[in-house]
Amino acid sequence: MTRKRKVDRRRRTPAGLRFAVLAVVVATGLVLLVVYTRPASAILASPAAAPVSLGDRLAMSSEVGSPGPGGNRAHRTLVVYDAGERDAPNPPADADEAGMAEAFAMQTANLVSRAGGWTMRAAADYRPGEIGGYQALVYVGSISDAVLPAALLADVVTAKVPVVWLGENVDRLVAHDPGVTARWGWTPAGRTPASPTEVRYKNVSLERNPEIGSVPLVRRENPAVNEVLADSVTAGEHTPWAVRSGNFTYVAEAPFSYVNEGDRYLAAADILLGTLAPKTSERHRALVRIEDIGPRTDAGQIRRIADLLGGQGIPFSLAVYPYYADPHGVANGGRPTFARLVDSPALVDALHHAIRRGATLIMHGYSHQFEELANPYGGASAADYEFYTAIVDKNNHVVETGPVPGDSAEWFRGRIATGLGEFRRVGLLEPEVFEFPHYGGSAVDYKEVSSHFAARYDQGSYFAGYCPRGACGSTSTVSYQNKYGQYFPYPVRDVYGAVVIPENLDHVAPEPFNQHPARLPADLLADGAKSKVVRDNVASFFFHPFLPLEHLNTVVLGLRAQGYEFTTASEVARG
Structure with a gap:
């Protein structure tokens, strides 16, 4: 029976903590657009800059399924997943289950891109002998009793290329060919009696949320022909979580639910990379990004940060939005305030x-807020979403609700073109990298940004329905009720065709806010240490400039002490 599992990629909102007081004035539920006459005391901005011609910019997008940075163009992996069909008499998976299965396939394909290109295919659509056209196959098992064609089972048990099987239905391979257990040296043995709370990989303890539930149990019968790569731990009891037998690697789950920064997801990401690109060398790089810089940001603090980092030879990125808007004056004593870079x-x-x-400039949206909407706080730049809507619910949780009114590719291009014009008219280089405010945008926006920037720098937002049966690119079939976030331990090219520079350690937050606990420099460093289980990783964090700089210095020095070498975002984007 299929077990429904909540998918909750915990992602602290990259927001201005200085605006936390705004949450007090936000009514629960959706805050509607307020139309009013701006008082005479408003501080107004200069007229908008002339938009740049986006046709003059080099596109970053590539054919979906192309290799990511560092990937091998001669290597292609077939990613097979459960699209919702289940063997009779079981009913088909419901929309949420099928959507989650598709999202897990997208997230797997994103990781696979670090090694090479990929093609995604619904398992029920697999054709006999299809594996022969690829250098590897990855099966993403998230729906038990899924329809798995006999041809797929036969090709996997006789495969001459590496196969990675994630999660459910491994028992179907045994039912198809009972002799496979002798070759593996292990056999499926039901499920763990309780939910594991830890995965041990390379002698490092990685988190696993117990709410996820149990995992398939492996019973080793001939250790001479297999290798345990990782153990799951339940009440101190160790059982194999990942085991390799020749060219067949089994991981006991598709580890994309309840993922935190120091999660067992890191083990799976490294196992995929090590299996698909076994010659990958050990390398540990780091990135730092200074967040939420706009026309009202303290210029002196930016200088101090530049001198602190530059004085230590540390390259860094500045995430800049070029237009400041506080239409209700919530951050300016009730006085509506507007400014552009030219005014600062x-x-x-x-x-x-x-x-x-x-420093390298990153475009962090146009205004980091949306018109006069409290989205979800008070409508001020750096606090609110720009390309997606959100509310604060009765539990004081930020809940994302869908695309902004009027969202379209044309609308998105207009904001980008005008925003780039603001950089141009003050003599700043137009950024070649984009970061969505709060990592929020529609599938239309995510797809569109790929045409105008050399890379994105974020944790991606992915939507069920974007890759129906493996054919990625469909914005008309997207379900905005099924949104999934993903961070990356290394650079990838995702299902939008975009190069993604990773951010994966989150940020310093001295106080809890909304549903997010406090996060101190020690927390970032602890997760940075765990992240080194990935053989070629990038430890990447961001920092708000209004916080004490000793926090920034502590994280930077700590990551260096762990053996990380700081580099530029553009260098990571190249692989």
């Missing part, structure tokens, strides 16, 4: 200074 010469000078000290 001291900040522009500080940005030029930072570039000279090793």
